[in-house]
Amino acid sequence: MEDIREFSGTQLEPGTLYGAIARLEEKDWIEALPAENRRRPYRITPAGIAAFHEQAATLQRVTTVGKARLAMLEGF
Known part of the structure; x- marks a missing residue:
């Protein structure tokens, strides 16, 4: 969320971001990578x-x- 805010000036709420991530995963446009501490990185397919x-x-x-x-x- 911080990265999006920094480059776009838009503050996303967690529900908005996680909903978008879920839709991108459903379309197989991104895939989750192994978790890093509390972060869950994704990779574009x-x-x-x-x-x-x-x-x-x-x-x-x-x-x-x-x-x-x-x-x-x-x-x-």
């Missing part, structure tokens, strides 16, 4: 990497179109 690339490409298209439309409206 090959399917997770593919899903990430697909989502990143979609977000890039949305961002490009959004910027172009904003520029037309506001003269950027």
